[in-house]
Amino acid sequence: MSLKIYNTLTRQKEEFKPIDGNNVKMYACGITVSGEAHIGHAIQAMVFDIVRKYLVKKGYNVTYARNYTDVDDKIIANANKLGVPAMEFAENNIAKIDHEMDRMKITPATMTLRATKQIADIIEFVSRLIDKGYAYPTPSGDVYFAVEKFGEYGKLSNRNLEDAYQGVRIDTEEDKRNPLDFALWKSAKPGEIYWESPWGKGRPGWHIECSAMNYYNLGEQIDIHGGGRDLIFPHHENEIAQTECLTGKQFAKYWIHNGLVKVNGQKMSKSLNNGITMKDLLDHYDNEVIRFALLQTNYKNDINIIDGLFESARDHMLSFYDTLNRVYSTFPQTNAKNPVIDQEFDEAMDDDFNTAKALANLFGYFKLINTKIKNNDNTAVADANAIIDTYSLLGLFQTDPKTFIANNTPTSDIPHDIQDLAKARWQAKQNKDWDKADELRAQLSKLGYTVKDSKDSYEIIKN
Secondary structure (H helix, E strand, C coil): CCEEEEEECCEEEECCCCCCEEEEEEEEEEEEEECCCCCHHHHHHHHHHHHHHHHCCCCCEEEEEEEEEEHHHHHHHHHHCCCCCCHHHHHHHHHHHHHHHHCCCCCCCCEEEEHHHHHHHHHHHHHHHHHHHCECCCCCCCECCCHHHCCCCCCCCCCHHHHHHHHHHCCCCCCCCCCCCCCEECCCCCCCCCCCCCCCEECCHHHHHHHHHHHCCCCCCCCEEEEEEHHHHHHHHHHHHHHHHHHHCCEEEEEEECCCCEEEECCCCCCCCCCCCCHHHHHCCCCHHHHHHHHHHCCCCCCCECCCCCCCCCCHHHHHHHHHHHHHHHHCCCCCHHHHHHHHHHHHHHHHHCHHHHHHHHHHHHHHHHHHHCCCCCCCCHHHHHHHHHHHHCCCCCHHHHHHCCCHCCCCCHHHHHHHHHHHHHHHHHHHCCCHHHHHHHHHHHEEEEECCCCEEEEEEEE
């Protein structure tokens, strides 16, 4: 079965055929580092990490680029509030985000790009658009893209220009020729970070950063461009306009967009104060539990984080790991693997990376394994081996069963806040943050609890 991908550009599933034989170029918009990474960032990074890994499994040579937007209005504003330089603020956030991505077991991209590392390329890109007549500088030192010069504007979001006027906040700068034109280069305001350019001191606009990083690192055309659905318009629409005006070629063949996050049915937002940071999530739940919870929803659909979602996922994973533990405790180890499990996994993933179907299959597999254990059928080992090997692509079943069970089994007579402190202390130890671990141990002691460590886990004891 060939891989089929839902292409936002054509609004249908299409058979995946790379532009250059077996070689695949993929770019996913990363994080604007204006604050902490949240669960939406975790989902997007996980989805495209899995897409990359599945393409590699299918035999493709994949070059995967992700970016950090490390200069923009929010970064500057938040840095100013703290009284620190914008670049220092961005560096600190990138370090924190990289740490949380590592805890989430996100494999780094082939290329991790940063806007501020390619300012010269961005300036050259903008200059060429001006030379071609698609952009214009203003007396105040800004440069704008002339949207009406690109006849296909709106093809990704399925809008015409009139719809586009309704769908985007219109800036009203006096020097704009058209209210819908967007900034490629922004003149620096007093106290802002800036770079020298042919148009004066300034910095790049958001949309041009991704176009330039794509062009100068991956070339004129790429196979897959990804990101959250909220980026379709105007960000990705503007990327298409800029790049295709420069090259005269189709920018990306396939556009893949993951859904957004809701919390108990409401859109996750700062105004509703219902955001969930990656750090808080990982401090409370194992990364495999988080993955199982999130991957039960097809990547294109919105994920609704309801109360009890992660607890339910933890219970399922504990049940699965208990079965694996009993398999390997009951039967001799072998290298045998049931090929049907891998085949059915590929069938699900070939249908637009259907992780929800792949996870649904697990319940049947483990039910069969439990029956085999009961009947003393040692082919249960081949099933277990296949599950561990195949589902490693989703980041699941990568922990020793006894360790996972010990670290994730709720202790009913220990209060949740004490369990959270103990888990945070254990995580600090894994990160070799000894001062933090000692501080948390002291907190637990004051609250009347001792933590006894073993090689792979810990036990909470009431004093």
